[in-house]
Amino acid sequence: MNNARFSAFGRQAGTILVTLIGLLILTFCIGRLMPVDPVRAIVGEEADRATYEMVAERIGANLPLYQQFFKYVSDLLHGDFGVSIRTGQPVINDILHVMPATIELATFAIIVGAGLGIPLGILAAVRRNKPVDHVIRFLTLIGHSMPIFWTGMIGLIVFYAALDLVGGGGRVSDYYIGLVPETTGFLLIDSMLAGDWEVFWDAVNHLLLPASILGYSSMAYITRMTRSFMLDQLNQEYVTTARVKGLSKSRTIWHHAFANIRVQLVTIVALAYGSLLEGAVLIETVFSWPGFGQYITNNMLVGDMNAVMTCVLLVGVIFIGLNLLSDALYKIFDPRTR
Amino acid sequence: MHRMIKALSTILVGSTLLTSPAWAETPPNMLVVGFSMSNILTLDPAAITGKETVQVLANIYDNLVGLDAVNRAQVNPQLAESWSVSPDNTAITFKLRSGATFASGNPVTSADVVWSLKRLLTLNLAQASFLKTHGFTAANAEQSFTAPDETTVVITLPKKVDPEIIVQTLGIVGPGSVLDSKVVMEHDKAGDLGSAWLTNNSAGSGPYTLGQWRSNERVILDRNESYWGEAPGMKRIMMRHLAESQSQRLMLEKGDIDIAYSMSAADLKALEKSDKVEVQTNGGSGFYYLAVSMKDEKFQKPKVREALRYLIDYQGLNDTVLPYFGRLRDRPIQTGLFGALPNAGYKLDVEKAKALLAEAGYPDGFSTTLRAISDAPFMNAATAIQATLAQGGIKAEIITGSGDQIYGAMRERKYELLVGRGGGGQLPHPDSNLRAIVYNPDNADEAKLTNFQGWRTAFYDEKINSMVDAALVETDKAKQVKDYEAIQTYYADVLPAIQPFAEVVDSVGYRADIKGLALNPSWSTRLRTVTKER
Numbered sequence: 001m002n003n004a005r006f007s008a009f010g011r012q013a014g015t016i017l018v019t020l021i022g023l024l025i026l027t028f029c030i031g032r033l034m035p036v037d038p039v040r041a042i043v044g045e046e047a048d049r050a051t052y053e054m055v056a057e058r059i060g061a062n063l064p065l066y067q068q069f070f071k072y073v074s075d076l077l078h079g080d081f082g083v084s085i086r087t088g089q090p091v092i093n094d095i096l097h098v099m100p101a102t103i104e105l106a107t108f109a110i111i112v113g114a115g116l117g118i119p120l121g122i123l124a125a126v127r128r129n130k131p132v133d134h135v136i137r138f139l140t141l142i143g144h145s146m147p148i149f150w151t152g153m154i155g156l157i158v159f160y161a162a163l164d165l166v167g168g169g170g171r172v173s174d175y176y177i178g179l180v181p182e183t184t185g186f187l188l189i190d191s192m193l194a195g196d197w198e199v200f201w202d203a204v205n206h207l208l209l210p211a212s213i214l215g216y217s218s219m220a221y222i223t224r225m226t227r228s229f230m231l232d233q234l235n236q237e238y239v240t241t242a243r244v245k246g247l248s249k250s251r252t253i254w255h256h257a258f259a260n261i262r263v264q265l266v267t268i269v270a271l272a273y274g275s276l277l278e279g280a281v282l283i284e285t286v287f288s289w290p291g292f293g294q295y296i297t298n299n300m301l302v303g304d305m306n307a308v309m310t311c312v313l314l315v316g317v318i319f320i321g322l323n324l325l326s327d328a329l330y331k332i333f334d335p336r337t338r
Numbered sequence: 339m340h341r342m343i344k345a346l347s348t349i350l351v352g353s354t355l356l357t358s359p360a361w362a363e364t365p366p367n368m369l370v371v372g373f374s375m376s377n378i379l380t381l382d383p384a385a386i387t388g389k390e391t392v393q394v395l396a397n398i399y400d401n402l403v404g405l406d407a408v409n410r411a412q413v414n415p416q417l418a419e420s421w422s423v424s425p426d427n428t429a430i431t432f433k434l435r436s437g438a439t440f441a442s443g444n445p446v447t448s449a450d451v452v453w454s455l456k457r458l459l460t461l462n463l464a465q466a467s468f469l470k471t472h473g474f475t476a477a478n479a480e481q482s483f484t485a486p487d488e489t490t491v492v493i494t495l496p497k498k499v500d501p502e503i504i505v506q507t508l509g510i511v512g513p514g515s516v517l518d519s520k521v522v523m524e525h526d527k528a529g530d531l532g533s534a535w536l537t538n539n540s541a542g543s544g545p546y547t548l549g550q551w552r553s554n555e556r557v558i559l560d561r562n563e564s565y566w567g568e569a570p571g572m573k574r575i576m577m578r579h580l581a582e583s584q585s586q587r588l589m590l591e592k593g594d595i596d597i598a599y600s601m602s603a604a605d606l607k608a609l610e611k612s613d614k615v616e617v618q619t620n621g622g623s624g625f626y627y628l629a630v631s632m633k634d635e636k637f638q639k640p641k642v643r644e645a646l647r648y649l650i651d652y653q654g655l656n657d658t659v660l661p662y663f664g665r666l667r668d669r670p671i672q673t674g675l676f677g678a679l680p681n682a683g684y685k686l687d688v689e690k691a692k693a694l695l696a697e698a699g700y701p702d703g704f705s706t707t708l709r710a711i712s713d714a715p716f717m718n719a720a721t722a723i724q725a726t727l728a729q730g731g732i733k734a735e736i737i738t739g740s741g742d743q744i745y746g747a748m749r750e751r752k753y754e755l756l757v758g759r760g761g762g763g764q765l766p767h768p769d770s771n772l773r774a775i776v777y778n779p780d781n782a783d784e785a786k787l788t789n790f791q792g793w794r795t796a797f798y799d800e801k802i803n804s805m806v807d808a809a810l811v812e813t814d815k816a817k818q819v820k821d822y823e824a825i826q827t828y829y830a831d832v833l834p835a836i837q838p839f840a841e842v843v844d845s846v847g848y849r850a851d852i853k854g855l856a857l858n859p860s861w862s863t864r865l866r867t868v869t870k871e872r
Contacts, residue, residue, distance in 0.1 A: 035739070035740065035742055035743045037746065040746075041387075042463075042464070043464050044387030045387075045741075045745060045760070046464070046789050047464050047467060048467055048787070048788070049789075050462065051462055051464065051466065051467065052788075054462060055463070084553075085379065086379055086553060087379075087553035088534070088538060089538075089553070094553070097552070153584055156584075156585065156588055157588065160588065160592070161588045161592060164592075168585070168588065168592065168594050169578075170578065174364060174368065174370050174576045174594075175364070175365045175368065177556065177558070177576065178558070285582060286584075287585075288578065288579060288580050288585060290552065290554055294554055294581075295554065298376050298554060301376075302379075
């Protein structure tokens with residue numbers, strides 16, 4: 001029994017490892033096929049040949065591709081994620097700095113997204129083809145299909161420029177920068193720890209709009225999925241049976257139908273959260289949010305492969321982690337998987 | 339749409355009721371500057387590449403001399419109070435002012451100046467090329483830069499060159515920045531001359547010191563309280579990474595930032611109407627140009643190149659595409675530099691161009707490609723030029739891409755037509771333009787002189803090379819001016835591979851209550867003089 005469990009664990013670990021290695025190779029190939037030149041980024045447009053070659057040698061860009069790849073992987077195995085060309089800092093430090101900004105944004109967004117999306121999805125399914133269903137579907141269609149940078153820009157114009165309800169770009173207003181010590185990197189937590197409520201509310205003020213817009217877009221997705229999962233259940237014979245048996249409508253919906261879609265919901269919410277953590281580069285750009293999405297994109301644009309590969313690895317780990325988490329939640333929600 | 343706004347506003351209004359109101363404007367003793375900082379890779383003066391970095395370092399480091407913001411050709415004293423050129427024009431002697439100190443408190447000595455220049459050449463990074471062009475190398479640095487006493491720096495020229503261009507070079511951010519050698523060497527790591535440390539630390543004597551640099555987030559400059567010169571107006575300068583022009587505009591209108599540096603023409607134009615915001619435009623460096631590759635046999639024919647000259651709508655481009663970015667210029671020397679001739683006055687002349695093409699053997703025109711970076715204003719300029727080329731019968735297919743792709747193709751000499759920006763001009767000396775735009779000392783493919791746009795276009799003309807070289811060493815000023823005028827006339831006749839249609843200008847928007855902002859060319863504005871009038 002123990003042996004079987006061990007080999008199951010081994011298989012899973014093997015799959016994860018193969019996934020991560022595959023991810024690295026793919027990223028490396030894409031990064032190197034892209035017409036960007038990290039050396040040119042460092043030396044600039046006007047540099048002469050000698051300077052170019054010297055820098056290429058220093059950062060190892062003169063080596064054959066496979067050697068560059070193996071060097072990265074072997075450094076990685078020694079726990080060295082390399083130094084970013086673009087920031088001059090160890091990649092791991094950079095990530096520890098940008099990740100909290102993204103986690104704050106993504107967490108707030110998923111709370112909005114799932115908190116509104118699931119009830120709305122159920123409501124739409126239960127009131128199928130009634131006016132409320134049409135309204136919800138209309139809202140989600142817009143949320144799903146509107147380009148998010150446009151929604152972001154409109155949001156800024158309406159709520160920041162015209163109504164003055166929220167802060168503009170950045171995580172906090174300029175005069176609050178550097179006022180609270182960076183203990184965790186999470187501005188909301190740091191300002192609470194420091195007891196500086198002015199900074200806290202200012203940070204909330206800056207977080208609201210980008211997070212709500214991201215939340216709206218993931219709400220659209222979650223609502224539509226919830227609605228279709230729910231409709232699937234409501235059309236099953238057991239629902240009719242339950243109602244015929246005399247079970248109340250709300251009990252049928254919540255205790256039977258909803259219970260059956262929880263597992264699916266966990267999966268889509270986890271995936272939605274994962275893609276938010278991966279970074280919402282467009283929203284981060286519009287709102288000058290110094291997060292993970294901007295970091296990875298800007299590094300990609302200058303061919304800073306140490307940073308890009310480490311970021312991709314992290315994204316891989318996040319998704320694997322979320323998958324494991326949702327597997328664990330399955331076991332709670334669905335007795336058959338225990 | 340309305341429903342969406344309603345839904346959103348319900349969420350937002352509900353939650354913002356809890357929050358405190360935002361400030362209406364930036365604090366009175368802090369200047370907030372917004373621009374896109376994606377190109378800032380390091381803050382080591384020897385290694386910087388872009389104008390964004392120049393904008394940061396111009397406020398941290400002093401030079402021996404400073405270039406005048408208004409009169410481009412004028413050089414003003416900075417750390418040096420005076421300088422003189424030896425009678426035989428082979429050496430320049432700088433006398434340092436007394437009492438100047440670095441932010442660390444160390445006095446600025448001639449040893450620091452010499453050390454900074456040697457460091458530049460030893461590291462041989464991006465900024466070294468400014469001195470290498472004139473024969474300075476790491477090997478001859480020991481003889482070239484000497485400090486006979488604490489307040490004297492002597493620069494011996496390794497090869498014959500107009501000493502004025504060397505003085506000007508020492509006035510630009512990067513090659514001329516003077517570093518605190520003691521502080522930097524305390525942070526030397528494995529002989530890197532402090533390069534790793536200087537990536538995000540500063541050791542200058544300028545009006546501000548580097549408080550913090552967070553890549554793609556912000557740069558904070560703090561007032562150097564012991565600044566040797568007139569005290570800076572602002573206690574702190576906050577430079578914020580704002581990638582989007584639209585965001586810059588909104589924040590500028592709201593007063594959340596004081597100066598916005600990288601806005602699009604559309605946003606600048608919209609701001610002209612605002613009474614709270616002003617727009618300032620100043621000369622930049624280099625040109626917008628149409629380049630041909632002399633590797634292409636069609637463009638080897640002078641008549642074809644001449645035809646192209648008449649297939650550009652100079653006035654139209656400058657009226658519609660280039661406001662805030664460029665100013666009409668069809669000569670290879672920027673206006674305001676000595677020797678610069680007035681515009682030649684080329685005009686779109688389709689009939690003339692057609693006749694020239696027919697003479698060259700292309701009565702029905704030909705097909706070709708036109709490369710341009712996919713951003714404004716390049717893309718718009720390329721589209722406009724594509725249209726005028728078509729009038730002359732030349733069907734040009736536009737190929738767009740990133741800077742790496744477009745200039746990469748040019749460096750590989752694998753292109754046909756290209757709309758680009760460049761041509762030196764960081765120094766207020768005509769040589770800076772000419773050397774970048776037309777000079778080509780060795781046309782062989784193997785030479786790979788990619789830093790010369792002349793080489794990239796494969797245009798080689800021995801006479802123009804020798805004229806450029808001769809003008810630079812001419813010591814009689816009046817004669818030198820004549821030389822540069824003659825080069826421009828010859829340039830017009832010899833039909834080189836690059837035809838400028840505008841010179842670069844920079845435009846910034848700023849709050850109307852900001853006083854004392856004097857834009858320097860090429861983003862080297864010192865913000866020391868800026869104050870707020872409220």
